[in-house]
Amino acid sequence: MNVLSFLNLVDLLVCAVVLIAAGGAALHRNLLSAVVFAGVASLAVSFLFLRLAAPDVAMTEAAIGAGLSTVIFLIAVRRTQETEEEDR
Amino acid sequence: MVSPMLLIAVPLAVAFLLPVIDHLGRTATRVVHLATLAFGIVVAGDWLYRLAGGAATAEILTGGWPPPFGINLRLGTAEAVLVLLAYLTAFVAALYLADREEESNVRGTVIQTVLVVGAIGLIMTRDLFNTFVFLEISGIGTYALVVFGREKSGLEAGFKYMVLGSVASIFVLLGVAFLYKLTGTLNLDDMAGKLSQAMVAGSGLILLLLLVGMIAELKLFPLNGPAIDLYDGAEPGVMALLVGTTVNAVFYTFAKMTALYEGSQWVEAITVVGMLTFVIANLFAIRQKKVRRMLGYSSSAQLGLLVFLLPFVRSGEILASTVGLLVVNHTLAKAALLWLAGIEGNEELDGWRGAFATRPLLRVGLVVAVLAMVGLPPFPGFWGKWHALVGLARGGHPWWITILLLGSLLEFVYYFGWLRRVFDGIQERAEALRPLKWTEVAGVVGFTVLLFFGVRMLGEAWGSVAALALAAVGVVLVLASVIPGRMQAAVVLLAVAATAWRLWGTQLVLSDFRGLILTVVLFGAMVVSLAGLGLPAPRKSYWGVFLILVGSIVAMIETTSLLGFFAGWEIMTWSSYLLVSSSQKGSRPAFLYMVFSGGAGFLVLGGLMVALGGGVQTLAGLTTLTGAAALSAWALLAAGFAVKAAAWGAHIWAPDAYAESPDLFTPFLSGVISKLPIFGLGVVAAAIAAPAISYLGRAFDPTHILAWVGGLTAFGMTLLAVFQEDAKRLLAYSSVGQVGYIILGLAVMSPLGWTAALYHVVNHLLFKGLLFLAVAGVIYRVGSRQFSSMGGLIKRMPFSFVSVLIGIIALAGVPPLSGFAGKWLLYEALMERGWLLLTAFMMFSSVIAFLYCFRLIHSIFLGQLKTVHRDVREAPWPLITAQYLLVIPILVLSVRPRWLLDPLQRLVADRFGSSTLQAVGDNTLVSSFGYFNAIAILVLVIVLFVGLLIFLLTAGPRAKKVGPLDIVYAGEVPPPPEELHYAWAFFRPYQRAFQPVLRGAVSAFWRDVADVSEAIADAGRRFYTGNAQTYVLYAFLLVLALAGIGLAR
């Protein structure tokens, strides 16, 4: 097993993390957790960007997509409600 | 020359600085904002001027590199127009919005400015990803600004709009990225070339993603739900700003993108989605109860129409400038309507009853904007639609034309339905309104004035100085509402007389179809305006509009081109509509009148399009049309003119329109306007009748149908006239019936038939004008139109009595007066043609006509005088003068029919190559069936009548004089007073006999048509559930549906 295929394995893992985190963001009923899940997905994607030879994009995604976005989501959740309740 | 780049850079720099400038105070912010927009107007206007003068299109590079390496922008004529429009709208919108919010916020100003930048960027950029960026700017600007003013509804609508917009931008971005991957470039022009070279597998799906994204951005069906909510929920002033900036810019963006779709399977999808939007949005709009929601549907429909046209622009069938006219028209009119909606403030359509009752200027603005919206001349939309239709006709797309016209008719229904409500309560609503600031009305005034640039095209199409001058004086009169009504009537009289003077002897000759109708029109107009000296004008703008009407008719008659004819026809339609609606109860009948006239107009337009598709440009060229084209053109034209003439089957609009019109206008409506379809039949339709007939060969004669339509009209309307209890309604039915006779005469297509018809045209003007004027005088004095409230007026109004007497004798077509010659000629023509059944039918209906003629004079003038009318005076002198102006020609014609028949003979001989009528001596006519000596008959009749009178006076029982209340009750409950009147239900026995015929199948049919379309609209609009997620789902389903259809090919 050479380095290349190891990296591929890592890729595969990260991709799985991305999708699982995104799924968690979609399904978790606590909004704060959902936001954090989305942030994790974004952070994982920024790693993928690095792997795709896009360091600029990776930095931006990490700083803005994962960092700032998450913060404003958290602010919004704090200013509304923290659980996902539907009313009938 | 200022670089076009500054059109973007300057407002953007200002937007960045505004938060700092605001520290100096809100006034500074406003001044800088307005100055920036003014700068934009000047620069864009300057560029437009140069480009229109032939300057080269400006290409702007960025980054220092030529495309495709750098992003480039372009400013050509189309772009300059749109940029100027955006700046203009933004400027006026800034004025309007300045005081619309309680607490103004500098951020609102910033967003307004950036919105303009976004729109201009979209318009000018030639780069696909740059387009995406500016789409986002426009989108975010829109989302942010819709909460302006009205918080709650704006929030809901804005959120839905944002949700769908975000889905759309995902689609667009995916499309753009894949297109880059596919072609290696982002420059639009570069990409279009590369795409067409290699249509790679999968490119269809990519273009589909972009297409669906753009459909959502363009607010087309089925993705227009949130946009319509936006119109409903947001401050109308904001929507006006968006219409002028973002909406146009997105449309132009898509227009640029159509280059990518060339040769792909989606071209048809664009066409279909566009047209579906136009028809469906217009259909759903007819059931809207809220003004702004209705306007939203209308906007969606208009965008649909524009998008529909784009593929035809690509293929060269339609000029880009045509679409440009429609864009400009929509922007100006819709923005004006939205501002008006904001000023009025009432959301419910029914709350608009009597809107702007005390603000005539705004009302004029509303009417102008509505006329422009539905595509009536002289406003730019009309010319745009016309040229678009011509393009479609030439390209051979009759079905698209049909659907387009149907959609346009729906537009008539809801826009004039709106005006109906506005006109409805105009008399009752005069409360004090809050004072308006000039900043609020600047937009309405400015944009409606700008709409008048279409007049330039009107001048080209008409080429008639007289007509334009008349219309111009009319416009001045509309605006100069301070001039008292009677003085305005005098101006009208002078203007019409001057026109007649100018045309005298050249165009005003009886031996020519045009000249004959022109004479009828000008004479009728003079008589009516003379009468107007004695009656109050129904509305301040009445005489101005009347003059516009006369001008349009003159143009219609004088013009040689099909376009000029139709432009005149449509102006005639809307100006007469306004006049009908100007009486107290006129708004409803006027609405019906307009809808049917609109339908008639579209039938005529369809016919003209068939002709234009066959390469015909002028009226004279119509004769070159042959074969199936001739037949379908003839059929459409004949049907259109028949509807406008209120022929049986489409007559339901007429009685109410005639009856509820202002008393001043009914004589003109009946005597003159009803002759214009006859003009159309005789000059336009008849030109292609021969090839139409020969196309069908011996099998079938299409004119026979027209003849029966005329015959049925004559019979049916006469019959209905008999049972009316309302003097004007009676005359109305009679009038329509008489036009039926004329149609019948023309349909005979023989010299004799035409002579009869044209003779009747003149005669009908004279006697029906006379009768309506006389009745107008009676109604003015008595204050009612019901027979039951008249009676015995012979002593109080003797001059009017004589008028009516002469009128009904002429009408009944009995000797000795002029009507007889007409009927006699008609019977002969019918027999000559061998249509004996029709002849008998017509004779029968002439007999029925006696009944209502008698009714008219008996119920009004004979019998007992009501006590309340004991002091009634004769009608005002101008009215009487006008009547006697009509009596004189009737008497002259009765004695010397040849004075009219001779020129008619020449006319007919011109048309048919021969005339079968010969004249012997001054007053004798000879035809194949016998001869007719007017003097001899006159003498005979007078002798007979005098003899009868002497007999009655000497031999008959004396009449007993009783008081009007000389009625004995025998303990029973008395019925309502009007039923006790001697003239009540006069012909009830006949009514019972004819019951099966009269049941009103026709009105039931039209009611069903209306009900069914409303039911469809009601069921259909539930499609817009109001739920944001459903709207997103529609977007996905649209992708799948189109993919299923398009990719399967």
Added chain:
Amino acid sequence: MMAGNELYVATALGLIFIGLATVTIKRNLIKMVIGFSVADTGVNLLIVALGWFPNRTAPIIDDPSLLSDRATLAVRSAAIVDPVPQALVLTAIVIGVGVTALMLAYVIRLYATEGSLDVSRFGRMKW
């Protein structure tokens, strides 16, 4: 063995799918915004993946001699991924955060009007 970028494309499509499904199925407003954010990330990943080539380096040229040596430059430039999609994504990310912020501001305001985050509460305007 993965020869191309299928893994990234599939992940990107998966993100888009999850994001849009959240937008259409979850009735909570904040969840919808999260959905958009996730879908945006997916789109960005997809675009970068479009410009990627196996075994090539980031679009940074760190050798001054290339300025004069055109032949080497040609060789080097054949070993670089496409910079354009990256540039586009930089723009798209920033735009995305802007839209997200505005959406969340809307959500905060909508919550203030109804006291609920249920999207079906905000469908009064219809038909």
Added chain:
Amino acid sequence: MKQIVSFLALATLAVLLWNLAPIAMPSDLGPVASHYVSHGLQENRGSNLVTSVVVNYRGFDTLGEVTVLFLSVSGVGFVLRRRSGLKVHRQRPASEIITTGARMLFAPTVLFGAYIFVHGHLTPGGGFQGGAVVASAVLLLILADRDLVLPHAALGWLESLSGFGFVLAGVVGLVVSGSFLANHGIIPLGTWNRLLSAGIIPVIYVLIGLKVGSELAALLDVMVHAADEGEAHS
């Protein structure tokens, strides 16, 4: 029901999009990209080609992007301009340690951000990334001290002037070489791989960094504080 339809529709859509994978497969650089790669160095003298594209070749996009951010911040402020019914963001006061820590971290973080955008033309990262880092420094302060009142006026001036500077740089290009945001003939391109090289690119990227940083800071500020600043005195 609707959920099921949505799910199925989306699944079908995803399958449909998967058909695009062959197009997404690596091929070769397109004509425009190869131009950037082979000429970018000469034309802009910047090592980081992404920066060359972002600031020069597609600089107009970036101006648009900055505009989007500016517009979003204005929009958020506009949407949240009214107080009625808004839930106030209450927060326990942070402990002394956190406050102090945040203040200590503030300066280095800002410096780090500045470093990123100053070197945008040479190394990965640039205005956006640096700006985001600067904003996160501001975020630290906000988190640490809720009652902190940002120097709004200064922030506003920074926001306005950096944006204005960006446009101005574009106009200078327009005036000097007839092309908006052009990079030749204004500042010498300089020596490769120096801080002061690549012509106007670093200038613009610094302006972008300042703009993005101040903008994102303003965004955070407005999200946290908008519409409850009045609460204190009413």
